[in-house]
Amino acid sequence: MFEINLIKNKIKNLDQRIKILETVFEYNKIKERVIEINSELENPEIWNNSQLIKKINKEYHQLKKIINSIKEIKKNIEDIIYLSNLSVSESNKNFLYEIKKEIEKIENKINKLEFYRMFSKKNDYLDCYLDLQSGSGGIEAQDWAKMLLRMYLKWSNEKGFKTNIIEESEGDIAGIKSATVKITGEYAFGWLRTESGIHRLVRKSPFNANNRRHTSFCSAFIYPDLDDKIYINVNTTDLRIDVYRASGAGGQHVNRTESAVRITHLPSGIITQCQNDRSQHKNKEQAMKQMRAKLYQLEIQKKKIEKKELNSNKLDISWGKQIRSYVLDDSRIKDIRTGMETRDVQSVLNGKIDQFITTNLKLGF
Numbered sequence: 001m002f003e004i005n006l007i008k009n010k011i012k013n014l015d016q017r018i019k020i021l022e023t024v025f026e027y028n029k030i031k032e033r034v035i036e037i038n039s040e041l042e043n044p045e046i047w048n049n050s051q052l053i054k055k056i057n058k059e060y061h062q063l064k065k066i067i068n069s070i071k072e073i074k075k076n077i078e079d080i081i082y083l084s085n086l087s088v089s090e091s092n093k094n095f096l097y098e099i100k101k102e103i104e105k106i107e108n109k110i111n112k113l114e115f116y117r118m119f120s121k122k123n124d125y126l127d128c129y130l131d132l133q134s135g136s137g138g139i140e141a142q143d144w145a146k147m148l149l150r151m152y153l154k155w156s157n158e159k160g161f162k163t164n165i166i167e168e169s170e171g172d173i174a175g176i177k178s179a180t181v182k183i184t185g186e187y188a189f190g191w192l193r194t195e196s197g198i199h200r201l202v203r204k205s206p207f208n209a210n211n212r213r214h215t216s217f218c219s220a221f222i223y224p225d226l227d228d229k230i231y232i233n234v235n236t237t238d239l240r241i242d243v244y245r246a247s248g249a250g251g252q253h254v255n256r257t258e259s260a261v262r263i264t265h266l267p268s269g270i271i272t273q274c275q276n277d278r279s280q281h282k283n284k285e286q287a288m289k290q291m292r293a294k295l296y297q298l299e300i301q302k303k304k305i306e307k308k309e310l311n312s313n314k315l316d317i318s319w320g321k322q323i324r325s326y327v328l329d330d331s332r333i334k335d336i337r338t339g340m341e342t343r344d345v346q347s348v349l350n351g352k353i354d355q356f357i358t359t360n361l362k363l364g365f
Contacts, residue, residue: 003096004084007084007096007100011077011080011081011084011103014077014106014107014110018070018074018110021110021113021114022070024120025070025117025120027067030067031067034064037056037063041056066116073106073113076102076109077106080099080106083095083098087099119187119190119191123190124190124193126189126224126226127185127188127224127225128182128188128189128192128193128223129181129182129224129290129293130179130181130192130221131179131180131219131220131221131223132149132152133145134177134216134217134218135216135217137214137215137216139173140205141175142171142172142174143174143206143207143216144175144199144216144217145171145176146176147349148218149176149181150349151349151351152220153351156181156185156351157351160185161184162185163182163183163184164276165180165276166181166182166276167276168180174207180272180290182225189224190361193222193224194323194357194361195220195323195357197219197220197324198218200216200324201215201328202215202216202330203329204328204329223296223297224296226293234265234288234291239291240263240264240266241262242262242263243259243260243261243280244260244262245259245260259283260273261275261283261284262287263291265295270294270295270298272287273287274287323336324356326345331343332345335356335360337360337363338359338360338363340355340356342355
C-alpha cells in the first residue's frame with residue numbers, strides 16, 4: 001500500500017507539472033495560432049513568397065512540436081493512472097514495475113519540455129544575428145573581438161547551428177573591428193539573446209613589449225531574424241546609404257567594385273552593413289533587413305527600460321551594460337548578472353558557454 005501511495009503522489013506531481021507547462025506555453029493560444037497559420041496557408045498569394053513560407057512553416061513546426069509533446073504527456077499520464085488503479089484492484093505487483101518504468105519515461109519527457117520553457121518568449125524560435133563591435137583600446141580590443149567571434153562560432157557549431165559571416169571588418173594589425181554573423185538553428189535567438197552586452201577582457205597584453213596587464217571591451221548585440229509579416233516603418237529620409245569596396249575574402253571582383261553597403265539610421269545612429277555578396281543590390285537588401293530587425297529590437301529594449309523603472313528590483317541587462325568579465329591571467333571568468341564563475345578559461349573561449357547561457361535563461365534574464 002505504501003508503494004502504491006508513493007506512485008500516486010509521483011503521478012500527481014507529473015500532472016501538476018504538465019499543467020504548469022500548459023500555462024507557461026499558453027497552450028490554448030498556440031493551438032489557436034496553428035489554426036490561424038493553416039488559414040494563412042490557404043491564401044494562394046502567400047505561396048509566391050518563398051521566404052515568408054519558410055518562416056511560417058518554421059513557426060508552425062515549432063508550435064506543433066509543443067502541442068504534440070503536451071498531448072502525448074497528458075495521454076501518458078492518463079494511461080499510467082489507469083494502470084495504477086488496475087494494479088490496486090488486481091493486487092498485481094508486476095504492474096508496479098511497469099508503472100515505475102513509464103513514470104520515468106514521462107519524467108524525462110517533462111524535463112525536456114521544462115528545459116524548453118526557457119524559450120517561451122515571442123521571438124525565441126527565430127534565427128538571429130550577432131553583432132560584435134570592438135571597444136576603445138586599438139589592437140588589444142580588436143584582438144578581443146576576434147576571440148569572441150571565434151568563441152561564438154565554435155559554440156554555434158557545437159549546437160549544430162549554421163553560421164554565415166555577413167560582415168567582418170579587419171583590425172588595423174590584428175583582430176577585427178566589427179563583425180555580423182547570421183546564426184540559423186532551432187531557438188537560435190532564444191539561446192543567444194542573454195549574451196547581449198559588454199564583454200570585458202583582462203590579460204597581460206601579447207602586443208605590449210613589457211607584457212603589461214590590459215583591459216579591453218567588446219560589445220555583443222543579438223537580435224532576431226524577424227518574420228516578414230512584422231512590419232517596421234523605416235522612413236527613407238532617415239537613412240544614409242554608403243557604398244564602398246569590400247575587404248577580406250571574396251576574390252578580385254569583391255575588392256575592385258563598390259559592392260559593399262553600409263546603412264545608417266540617422267535618428268538612432270544604428271548602422272548595418274553587408275559585403276558578402278557580389279551584388280550591391282543584394283547587399284543593400286540584406287543590410288535593410290538587418291536594419292528593420294535592429295529597430296524592432298530597439299523598441300523592445302525601450303519597453304524593457306520602462307518595465308525596469310516600474311520594477312527596480314529586476315536586474316537591467318539592456319544593451320550597453322557589462323555582463324561578463326574574462327580575467328585570463330587569474331584564470332577566472334565571471335558572469336556579472338548571476339555571479340557564476342569558472343576557472344576553465346580555455347574551454348569557455350573554445351565555445352563552452354552553455355553554463356552561463358542556461359543559468360541566465362533559467363533566472364529569466
